[in-house]
Amino acid sequence: MDTVLTATNLRKVYGSRGNLYAALNSIDLEIEKGEFTAIMGPSGAGKTTLLNIISTIDFPTSGTVMVDGQNISKMNENELSDFRRKKLGFIFQDFNLLDTLTVKENIILPLTLSSVKHTDIERKLNEVSEMLGIKDILQKYPMEISGGQKQRTAAARAVINNPALILADEPTGALDSRSSADLLGCLENLNKTNNSTILMVTHDAFAASYCKRIIFIKDGVLFTELYRSGTRKEFFQKILDVLKTLGGDNSDII
Amino acid sequence: MILFNLAFKNIRRNFYSYFMYFLSMVFSILIYYTFVSIKYSQYALELAGLSTKIDASMGGASIVMIIFSAIFIWYSNSFFTKKRKKEFGLYSMMGVKRRQIGRMFFYENVLMGVLAVIGGIFFGVLLSKLFTMMLMKLMGYNIAVSFVISKEAIFDTLKVFSVLFFVAALQGYYIIYRYKLIDLFKAESKAEKEPKANPFLAVLSVIMVATSYVTAHTLFFMSPIIGMLVTLFLAISGTYVFFSVFMVFLMKISKKNKKRYYKSTKMIATTNLLFRIKNNSRTLATIAVLSATALTAIGFSYSYYYNILPQAKLTNPFSVSYKYQGEEFNRQVKEIIEKNGQKTVFDKKISIINIDADIPAIKNLPSEIYGDGQKRVSVISQSQFNQIAEKIFPGEQVYLDGYTNVIVCDNSYSTVFTEKYEKEILELTNGDEKKELRIYAIKIIQPISTFFSYLPVIVSDDLYRELRHFGDEQNIQCYELNKPLEAGNIIDDIRKILPENVYLGQYYNYYVSLKEAFGVMIFISAFLGIVFLIATGTIIYFKQLTEANEDWRRYVILKNIGVSKKQLKKIISGQMKTIFAVPLIVGLTHASFALAILVRVLGVTLIKPIIMTFTAYTLIYVLFYFLTVSSYTKIVLSHRN
Numbered sequence: 001m002d003t004v005l006t007a008t009n010l011r012k013v014y015g016s017r018g019n020l021y022a023a024l025n026s027i028d029l030e031i032e033k034g035e036f037t038a039i040m041g042p043s044g045a046g047k048t049t050l051l052n053i054i055s056t057i058d059f060p061t062s063g064t065v066m067v068d069g070q071n072i073s074k075m076n077e078n079e080l081s082d083f084r085r086k087k088l089g090f091i092f093q094d095f096n097l098l099d100t101l102t103v104k105e106n107i108i109l110p111l112t113l114s115s116v117k118h119t120d121i122e123r124k125l126n127e128v129s130e131m132l133g134i135k136d137i138l139q140k141y142p143m144e145i146s147g148g149q150k151q152r153t154a155a156a157r158a159v160i161n162n163p164a165l166i167l168a169d170e171p172t173g174a175l176d177s178r179s180s181a182d183l184l185g186c187l188e189n190l191n192k193t194n195n196s197t198i199l200m201v202t203h204d205a206f207a208a209s210y211c212k213r214i215i216f217i218k219d220g221v222l223f224t225e226l227y228r229s230g231t232r233k234e235f236f237q238k239i240l241d242v243l244k245t246l247g248g249d250n251s252d253i254i
Numbered sequence: 255m256i257l258f259n260l261a262f263k264n265i266r267r268n269f270y271s272y273f274m275y276f277l278s279m280v281f282s283i284l285i286y287y288t289f290v291s292i293k294y295s296q297y298a299l300e301l302a303g304l305s306t307k308i309d310a311s312m313g314g315a316s317i318v319m320i321i322f323s324a325i326f327i328w329y330s331n332s333f334f335t336k337k338r339k340k341e342f343g344l345y346s347m348m349g350v351k352r353r354q355i356g357r358m359f360f361y362e363n364v365l366m367g368v369l370a371v372i373g374g375i376f377f378g379v380l381l382s383k384l385f386t387m388m389l390m391k392l393m394g395y396n397i398a399v400s401f402v403i404s405k406e407a408i409f410d411t412l413k414v415f416s417v418l419f420f421v422a423a424l425q426g427y428y429i430i431y432r433y434k435l436i437d438l439f440k441a442e443s444k445a446e447k448e449p450k451a452n453p454f455l456a457v458l459s460v461i462m463v464a465t466s467y468v469t470a471h472t473l474f475f476m477s478p479i480i481g482m483l484v485t486l487f488l489a490i491s492g493t494y495v496f497f498s499v500f501m502v503f504l505m506k507i508s509k510k511n512k513k514r515y516y517k518s519t520k521m522i523a524t525t526n527l528l529f530r531i532k533n534n535s536r537t538l539a540t541i542a543v544l545s546a547t548a549l550t551a552i553g554f555s556y557s558y559y560y561n562i563l564p565q566a567k568l569t570n571p572f573s574v575s576y577k578y579q580g581e582e583f584n585r586q587v588k589e590i591i592e593k594n595g596q597k598t599v600f601d602k603k604i605s606i607i608n609i610d611a612d613i614p615a616i617k618n619l620p621s622e623i624y625g626d627g628q629k630r631v632s633v634i635s636q637s638q639f640n641q642i643a644e645k646i647f648p649g650e651q652v653y654l655d656g657y658t659n660v661i662v663c664d665n666s667y668s669t670v671f672t673e674k675y676e677k678e679i680l681e682l683t684n685g686d687e688k689k690e691l692r693i694y695a696i697k698i699i700q701p702i703s704t705f706f707s708y709l710p711v712i713v714s715d716d717l718y719r720e721l722r723h724f725g726d727e728q729n730i731q732c733y734e735l736n737k738p739l740e741a742g743n744i745i746d747d748i749r750k751i752l753p754e755n756v757y758l759g760q761y762y763n764y765y766v767s768l769k770e771a772f773g774v775m776i777f778i779s780a781f782l783g784i785v786f787l788i789a790t791g792t793i794i795y796f797k798q799l800t801e802a803n804e805d806w807r808r809y810v811i812l813k814n815i816g817v818s819k820k821q822l823k824k825i826i827s828g829q830m831k832t833i834f835a836v837p838l839i840v841g842l843t844h845a846s847f848a849l850a851i852l853v854r855v856l857g858v859t860l861i862k863p864i865i866m867t868f869t870a871y872t873l874i875y876v877l878f879y880f881l882t883v884s885s886y887t888k889i890v891l892s893h894r895n
């Protein structure tokens with residue numbers, strides 16, 4: 001199998017002289033093509049920091065990140081923009097949809113920015129909106145749809161350009177349990193049928209149970225890993241066990 | 255006192271958005287101070303006989319400034335209050351009483367006002383000498399102006415703007431006091447829905463504006479008052495509908511072409527602009543109308559100023575002319591001219607024949623209306639006219655022959671306001687003897703001073719000889735100086751030796767008084783125009799920056815999904831281009847049509863001064879554009895996630 005993401009010896013230090021704080025401490029990580037991975041850990045563990053570095057939105061203090069064979073630490077601003085647009089798809093906790101664009105326009109935005117032919121755009125749109133069950137709301141504005149629909153729109157936008165890696169930071173964070181299940185079902189479906197590689201940060205053991213692999217981090221270092229085996233129920237139970245030993249902030253875990 | 259401190263801190267925190275407003279207020283106060291200080295100033299009074307005129311015009315200008323400042327302050331004030339509703343709501347939540355918030359906002363306004371007035375007067379005092387010198391220069395005076403602090407002007411400015419700011423502060427207090435807590439939070443959570451555009455209204459707006467251009471040139475000349483009202487109504491309401499409907503309509507159409515719309519950043523740019531135009535259409539239309547007004551006013555006075563000399567020469571073509579008084583007198587005049595260090599570039603005795611005449615096709619002869627009421631013409635031979643034309647009206651030479659065709663010189667002729675009589679019959683009479691001639695053409699020039707002639711008629715040399723017995727021939731001595739605009743002393747000296755009942759024809763004094771009048775006018779209109787321009791530019795500026803502060807998330811989203819900085823800048827500058835260019839272009843177009851009427855009325859070409867005015871205006875707008883784009887980009891890029 002191809003490796004999509006390789007992170008070696010990642011460190012991220014915040015603060016300045018005398019008041020340094022290492023949010024990430026020598027993290028090594030590898031993700032293969034077609035994996036559906038969750039990152040879990042207590043609050044302040046460094047999950048968002050890690051995801052932001054992989055997203056190229058933030059930069060590591062030291063260490064390298066390779067995505068799809070390209071070393072992103074060596075890229076300049078312009079190359080990074082290009083890279084983000086072509087190789088990565090994002091799903092954010094607060095959706096990040098543009099309220100001046102319709103659902104359809106939001107979804108096809110990455111393609112228009114890459115100047116894809118408009119007939120191809122329509123074809124791709126058809127595919128992903130079908131897959132995510134948002135065909136009926138394409139002409140609506142974000143103001144007019146529910147949170148779950150918004151997040152599925154964001155997911156559609158994230159996958160429409162066939163990115164090498166889809167990154168999601170607490171995608172279910174702002175959704176109720178019904179919408180969460182819907183979205184996770186969609187992601188699982190994407191992963192299965194499209195062989196999309198998905199990396200998702202979550203607090204929620206239920207959300208994590210949809211994944212094939214879970215990486216636990218604590219205080220900026222890798223704590224342990226879990227691979228899915230058996231049913232989702234069994235996996236869910238295992239996750240809860242690990243979280244118990246992990247300690248820390250478990251308040252929002254079921 | 256605590257509230258006062260909080261108010262002070264607020265100003266400092268909000269200074270960025272208040273800064274441009276503050277600057278334009280300082281500028282307005284500075285201009286107001288300049289107007290009143292000139293009104294009260296000594297130099298103006300020293301120019302005897304002129305002072306009242308300056309007084310009145312500066313007084314009028316300062317009143318326009320007061321009205322405009324009042325509107326500007328009111329607009330900005332309600333804008334800032336609305337913008338800060340949420341902040342006030344937060345104070346309310348923290349338990350600050352509404353009355354206290356109102357008072358805090360009141361103090362803020364008062365403090366702003368005090369600072370602006372101090373700044374305005376400070377720079378006013380500093381620059382008043384420069385501005386007064388500018389005015390003197392425009393009026394054609396070379397007077398050394400000394401630096402004077404006018405106490406009356408300072409007091410006047412203080413009085414007027416204290417009242418304005420105090421009322422504004424009360425208004426702010428009132429707005430806050432009236433709000434309900436829930437309203438304070440609603441301010442910014444406006445639901446953005448795609449604006450609708452009625453195609454019928456869109457087309458109507460264009461038709462209205464186009465019709466106003468037509469009525470300006472047709473109806474106006476039939477009935478000026480009704481024409482003006484209809485034109486203004488159509489143009490102004492058409493402009494408002496144009497911005498609120500037509501612009502939206504246009505952009506929605508541009509969305510239809512998927513091939514173009516889905517290309518690169520086009521989609522984001524178009525939709526952003528669509529919402530921006532929708533939210534700003536009234537402001538943009540107001541700015542277009544204001545720009546048109548300012549441009550017309552400046553263009554008008556500048557054109558007039560530019561045409562003072564031809565205007566002055568329209569009644570008196572020569573530096574010096576008088577009824578021939580013999581060679582000895584001429585010698586004395588030439589001596590005076592030489593003594594004053596000048597030379598003549600034209601020095602001739604011109605003869606004319608005054609003859610009773612009529613043009614049956616029209617009611618009154620032009621010279622009858624503007625002259626001494628007699629139906630007479632002054633005939634001049636073609637060869638003499640051409641000698642004058644060669645020096646005074648280059649390119650106006652005529653070639654007549656035969657005994658019927660003549661050319662009339664009518665300085666008041668206008669193709670729109672006066673009766674037309676081209677190609678009509680001119681009847682000359684001498685007792686019982688009659689002669690019919692045909693008016694071949696009409697020239698809007700005056701070859702001989704109106705003091706000495708009736709309606710000038712150019713005839714062929716042969717016809718001239720034949721007409722000698724039709725009336726009395728007169729000789730006019732005419733001089734043109736090499737420095738005609740420095741003829742003051744020469745004219746005074748010649749007056750001294752001229753017999754009392756003999757007129758002296760000259761354009762210098764008329765030129766000077768026109769220059770004085772229009773110097774004041776252009777000074778006022780230029781300053782008022784600049785104030786308008788800066789105020790409108792400022793309004794666009796702070797509205798856009800407020801939107802940048804509200805919309806930065808959109809740009810962060812774009813950045814996150816891989817839009818490069820360069821593309822972001824392109825999107826921003828593209829939007830701003832439209833926001834600035836459309837009101838400017840509409841304003842320029844309106845003003846062009848308004849000024850075109852002027853061109854027709856005055857019968858002169860004003861292309862050069864008008865282009866210069868338009869260019870200057872555009873340049874300042876471009877400056878505002880760059881300023882806004884750079885601030886906008888800075889705000890947007892300063893946010894990371």
Ligand SMILES: Nc1ncnc2c1ncn2[C@@H]1O[C@H](COP(=O)(O)OP(=O)(O)OP(=O)(O)O)[C@@H](O)[C@H]1O
Nearest residue numbers: 014015021023041042043044045046047048049050
């Ligand atoms: N910009 C910053 N400056 C300084 N410290 C920061 C910054 N961003 C994050 N940190 C610190 O780094 C650590 C890791 O933060 P991070 O946001 O990655 O945690 P997280 O695992 O995503 O937590 P949560 O589950 O609450 O979202 C935290 O202790 C945080 O305080």
Ligand SMILES: [Mg+2]
Nearest residue numbers: 044047048049
């Ligand atoms: Mg986080």
